[in-house]
Amino acid sequence: xxTLKQRLILVNIAATGAALLVAVTLLFNSELRTWRDALVRDxxxxxxxxxxxxxxxxxxNAPKEAAEILGALRADEQIENAALYTRNGMLFAAYQGTGVxxxxxxxxxxxxxxxxxxxxxxxxxxxxxxxxxxxITIRASLRQFRARMLQYVLGLSxxxxxxxxxxxVLLARLQRAVTAPVNDLVRLMGAVSRDKDYxxxxxxxxxxxxxxxxxxxxxxxxxxxxxxxDLERSLxxxxxxxxxxxxxxxxxxxxxxxxxxxxxTPITSIKAFxxxxxxxxxxxxxxxxxxxxxxxxxxxxxxxxxSELLDLSRIESGVMLWRDExxxxxxxxxxxxAGILPLAQKKNIRIEERVEEGLAVxxxxxxxxxQVVMNLxxxxxxxxxxxxxxxxxxxxGDSPPGVTVSVADTxxxxxxxxxxxxxxxxxxxxxxxTSTVEGSGLGLSICRQIVEHYGGRIWAASExxxxxxxxxxxxxxxxSF
Amino acid sequence: xxxxxxxxxxxxxxxxxxxxxxxLLQGAxxxxxxxxxxxxxxxxxxxxxxxxxxxFVEWPLRGHGGNVPEGMIRFCVLGELPDKASFEALDxxxxxxxxxxxxxxxxxxxxxxxxxxxxSSTVSNxxxxxxxxxxxxxxxxxxxxxxxxxRGVMINMYLDNKRVRFNINAETAGAAGLRISTxxxxxxxxxxxxxxxxx
Numbered sequence: 184x185x186t187l188k189q190r191l192i193l194v195n196i197a198a199t200g201a202a203l204l205v206a207v208t209l210l211f212n213s214e215l216r217t218w219r220d221a222l223v224r225d226x227x228x229x230x231x232x233x234x235x236x237x238x239x240x241x242x243x244n245a246p247k248e249a250a251e252i253l254g255a256l257r258a259d260e261q262i263e264n265a266a267l268y269t270r271n272g273m274l275f276a277a278y279q280g281t282g283v284x285x286x287x288x289x290x291x292x293x294x295x296x297x298x299x300x301x302x303x304x305x306x307x308x309x310x311x312x313x314x315x316x317x318x319i320t321i322r323a324s325l326r327q328f329r330a331r332m333l334q335y336v337l338g339l340s341x342x343x344x345x346x347x348x349x350x351x352v353l354l355a356r357l358q359r360a361v362t363a364p365v366n367d368l369v370r371l372m373g374a375v376s377r378d379k380d381y382x383x384x385x386x387x388x389x390x391x392x393x394x395x396x397x398x399x400x401x402x403x404x405x406x407x408x409x410x411x412x413d414l415e416r417s418l419x420x421x422x423x424x425x426x427x428x429x430x431x432x433x434x435x436x437x438x439x440x441x442x443x444x445x446x447x448t449p450i451t452s453i454k455a456f457x458x459x460x461x462x463x464x465x466x467x468x469x470x471x472x473x474x475x476x477x478x479x480x481x482x483x484x485x486x487x488x489x490s491e492l493l494d495l496s497r498i499e500s501g502v503m504l505w506r507d508e509x510x511x512x513x514x515x516x517x518x519x520x521a522g523i524l525p526l527a528q529k530k531n532i533r534i535e536e537r538v539e540e541g542l543a544v545x546x547x548x549x550x551x552x553x554q555v556v557m558n559l560x561x562x563x564x565x566x567x568x569x570x571x572x573x574x575x576x577x578x579x580g581d582s583p584p585g586v587t588v589s590v591a592d593t594x595x596x597x598x599x600x601x602x603x604x605x606x607x608x609x610x611x612x613x614x615x616x617t618s619t620v621e622g623s624g625l626g627l628s629i630c631r632q633i634v635e636h637y638g639g640r641i642w643a644a645s646e647x648x649x650x651x652x653x654x655x656x657x658x659x660x661x662x663s664f
Numbered sequence: 665x666x667x668x669x670x671x672x673x674x675x676x677x678x679x680x681x682x683x684x685x686x687x688l689l690q691g692a693x694x695x696x697x698x699x700x701x702x703x704x705x706x707x708x709x710x711x712x713x714x715x716x717x718x719x720f721v722e723w724p725l726r727g728h729g730g731n732v733p734e735g736m737i738r739f740c741v742l743g744e745l746p747d748k749a750s751f752e753a754l755d756x757x758x759x760x761x762x763x764x765x766x767x768x769x770x771x772x773x774x775x776x777x778x779x780x781x782x783x784s785s786t787v788s789n790x791x792x793x794x795x796x797x798x799x800x801x802x803x804x805x806x807x808x809x810x811x812x813x814x815r816g817v818m819i820n821m822y823l824d825n826k827r828v829r830f831n832i833n834a835e836t837a838g839a840a841g842l843r844i845s846t847x848x849x850x851x852x853x854x855x856x857x858x859x860x861x862x863x
Contacts (some may be wrong), residue, residue: 219710239847242716248851313759548787 187365191358192351200343201351207339213444214335216267217327223296226305226323230265232605234309237267240315241309248650249276256280263302263321266291267309267319286311291318301325364393368400381408445488448482456481494554498632505548505636512545512577512586512657513538519556520575526561530569537576541587543659549635552657559590559653560624566651568596580656585639589654596647605643606631613662630655706774707747709828710753710821714739715780717819718759720845721837724781724802736778742794749833751782772797783817785809791816795836802841809858811833813856818842822853829853 185193189209233252240249249267256262256278265278266287295306302322309317371385379402385397458476466474497503512638513536520534527534545552556575562571571593578587597605606627634641634655645651669702687767705834718737732770737759755766767778772794775781782804787794795816813820813831820838821830835857837844849855 236847239720239845239851241828242719243848244852245829245851591676 186362188358188362191361192354193498195354196347196351200347203346204344207343210337211339217333218331219298219389221299222303222325222328223305226262226272226303226321227296229259229547230305230307233265233268233321234307234317236320236413237276238309238311238316241267241269242311246276250278252276253278259323260433261327263322263324265319265321269322269531270316272318285322287320287322291320292317299323304498326613329635333631361390364390364397366396372400375404386631403506431652442492446485449485449488453478453481454483468567489623493634495625495629498629498654505551507546507548508554510549511543512542512588513550515549515576516556516575516588519553522553522557523560523564526564527573530564530567530571531568532564532567532571532573534573536573537574537575539578542577542579543584544585545637545657545659547637547657555630555633556588558591558593558630559655562653563590563592563594563651567592571650575593585656585658587656589652591650591652593650597643597645597651598647599645602643602645606641611628686822686838702737705747705750706823707745707750707827708753710808711750713821713828713830714751714780715754715757715759715764717804717806717848718764718780720848721804722845723804724841725752735762736765736768737779738765739780739782740767740769740778741774741782741784742772742775745784775803776801778803780804780806783807783809783812788812798840804840805836813854818844824853832856834858 213610233256236251236252240246240252250270253265253267253276256265257280260280262278263280263283264287265273266283267277268291269275272290274287274289279286292304292306294306294308296303302325304322305319306314306318307318358656363557367384370613375381375383384404385400447578456478460471460559516536520536524534540569559575560575566571573593576587576589576591578589580587594654631641634657639655641653641655643651643653703839739754745751752766754764757764758768767774769775769781771776772787772790775797777796779802780795781798783791783805785808791812794817795805804819805811806819807817808821811823813833816833816836818833818837819830820833821828823829830852831854832844832849832852833856834849838857849858
């Protein structure tokens with residue numbers, strides 16, 4: 184298949200060639216006619232002059248003088264022969280050019296001229312005082328005429344060829360203006376399909392059509408590119424959603440199995456003790472009372488677990504009712520400490536409070552905040568050996584303005600690899616199933632939900648063997664992290 | 665008066681001659697047709713020559729004091745002719761839109777009114793007087809006698825190998841104010857006074 188460049192050049196050469204051919208043909212024809220007319224006129228004038236010169240010779244019957252007059256035609260080497268005839272059509276005098284074999288005809292041809300491919304034969308009347316006294320015939324060779332014609336044709340051919348050559352050279356340069364934008368576009372298209380690089384753009388240059396083409400191409404590319412981007416984004420989102428769903432599914436399975444386990448443990452012991460009492464009605468009162476106390480405590484644990492589950496579920500599903508009011512953090516901590524004190528005294532654990540001056544007021548649900556602090560305190564007590572000490576510090580958070588509450592214990596501490604996950608549901612440091620420590624594993628999770636509900640943050644820091652510090656920050660009303 | 669009666673007489677004579685010539689011409693035509701292939705009679709050729717000479721000669725615009733009628737060329741013959749009929753055939757012939765009028769003169773003095781004057785060999789002796797009479801007159805003189813051209817006759821015919829040829833005295837023609845065409849001059853056997861021809 185031809186390239187656009189070749190086709191352009193071909194079309195232009197064809198058009199130029201055709202135009203040149205028409206022009207040259209017209210020129211040649213007109214020139215030919217002009218030359219032929221000029222030749223006929225020239226010979227005709229010669230015939231007139233010679234005829235006029237010969238009038239006396241014809242009339243006074245002087246053929247020798249007539250032949251002399253005819254001899255003047257020698258000057259024109261195109262003239263092959265000539266003849267004078269009397270009024271009666273008798274050959275009177277003749278002239279024959281040197282090296283010419285043809286003789287003039289014996290009788291005069293008809294008046295006028297006869298042009299064949301080789302010769303011009305012209306015959307005209309000779310008049311004297313309006314009276315025809317004879318005839319003159321001149322026969323001229325067209326050899327010179329044809330040589331001139333041939334030369335002319337050669338010249339024209341050279342001109343045509345030179346013009347075409349010049350046109351070709353020019354076209355080879357000028358065609359670029361037309362083909363370059365197309366080639367650019369083709370190259371760009373190739374690059375786009377090869378590299379899938381839909382960010383490339385065509386630069387519309389040259390003519391209106393090419394600009395339109397480039398624009399159209401660019402529009403197409405943009406459409407492809409934006410669709411591509413959307414697809415990619417959707418894919419990423421889908422993947423994220425999928426991963427999240429997968430995680431959630433796993434979490435849900437884990438949650439259900441943990442919850443089932445947590446629920447079953449107290450029920451198992453309750454059921455076992457109750458059955459024991461039923462089987463042995465004669466059991467000592469003391470022993471029976473001890474068993475029932477255990478049953479009671481297990482039921483409490485069950486009730487606490489269920490209430491915590493309900494809290495968590497309420498917070499997560501957004502149906503929790505928050506009764507927000509302006510609170511003084513000191514009072515909250517005091518309430519929590521008061522609530523947890525019996526548990527602490529049982530393990531001989533001291534609780535100290537440190538309060539910085541000028542703490543801001545926070546806006547939150549009182550019961551929930553007390554719950555957070557109590558959770559942290561009970562956690563600390565649970566994981567602490569007897570005779571430890573808990574320090575609750577309340578400080579100002581400056582940037583952003585808020586209140587920081589930290590609960591530091593002197594317990595076993597938390598391995599650093601566990602720090603990140605202790606705020607998740609049913610996660611406890613160590614193995615849940617083998618742990619001797621009681622607890623639902625939901626407490627810290629609930630704390631985080633509450634703190635985060637108020638735009639705060641909660642985190643833990645620990646050093647194994649030296650104790651842990653749980654800290655949360657609440658922004659004062661009107662600011663947030 | 666004398667000239668009147670002379671004119672009348674001449675006219676009658678001319679008419680008679682014309683009638684005679686017409687009859688003769690008819691006979692001559694038949695005769696000529698019969699011998700067309702052979703050479704025509706000498707005087708027939710000479711008459712034709714004379715007729716044709718006129719075509720190659722230009723007369724001055726104001727010649728003969730205006731006493732030549734418009735549309736007429738007076739062709740006079742002085743002396744005796746061996747073949748009068750050949751010349752008489754010229755009478756009334758049209759030439760350049762004018763009619764040739766043939767007149768046979770008796771006296772040389774009458775020659776002054778002629779545009780063309782043929783001098784036969786019989787006037788050879790009185791030739792100087794005749795030419796004297798024509799001095800300054802635009803009259804074309806023609807002869808057919810040896811030595812005439814040299815002696816002052818403008819065109820003089822002679823036979824050369826049975827062909828009629830002529831000599832020209834361009835000097836006398838020029839002096840008379842006549843212009844003889846170079847075409848004719850070129851055909852002259854001998855040309856006299858050529859250096860003074862032209863203007």
